[in-house]
Amino acid sequence: MGESPRIGLAGLDAGPISCALRLEAPGEQLGELPLPFERVELEVEIRRAGGEAVRARGTLGASAVVECRRCLVPTRVEVDAEWEALFRPSARITPGEEGVWALDAEARELDLAAPIREELWVHAPEYRECSAECPGLCSRCGARRADEPCDCPPPGPDPRWAALDGVRG
Ligand SMILES: [Zn+2]
Ligand SMILES: [Zn+2]
Incomplete structure (x- = not known):
């Protein structure tokens, strides 16, 4: 100290x-x-x-x-x-x-x-x-989106939520 x-x-x-x-x-x-x-x-x-x-x-x-x-x-x-x-x-x-x-x-x-x-x-x-x-990092390839735009498709809906919607359905 x-x-x-x-x-x-x-x-x-x-x-x-x-x-x-x-x-x-x-x-x-x-x-x-x-x-x-x-x-x-x-x-x-x-x-x-x-x-x-x-x-x-x-x-x-x-x-x-x-x-x-x-x-x-x-x-x-x-x-x-x-x-x-x-x-x-x-x-x-x-x-x-x-x-x-x-x-x-x-x-x-x-x-x-x-x-x-x-x-x-x-x-x-x-x-x-x-x-x-x-804009953070690309969730697929990890690129820093501010300085290296990547060709990854935009993130779709989270499959876990889709499953939950099915339950609620
Ligand atoms: Zn930042
Ligand atoms: Zn990417």
Whole structure:
């Protein structure tokens, strides 16, 4: 497990703290992620939010290469999002409250691993495609139809459905 992304809280009483972080091994620094991200870039601003609460907000950029779900060609997908998280002493977090993370009153650093991991799960694209129009692979010969049209006849009705229709018939 690599170093998780942390921000020192010294000086927070004097005003907001801004910084930028670049995570070169996000899978090791953040824990299990939905995609094999190569790097994650964060811009963060943290400030006091009343009582012992601290609010962090910023932007999040991440990039991964995955297979197109239709034609299997390696395809780059990007995450580009704004995020926000609230931290409070655990005694002041209501069970089930969402978007609030624990921060000890004596903590000197804010650990962003858990909220950033959650943001990546929320924002990772569910359908990974090389393009919205990707025609996928020919189901008969396996050709990638976007760049090598084949002479296969178009797929007919699935014989299993035909059999079922006969039963319903
Ligand atoms: Zn594709
Ligand atoms: Zn074909």
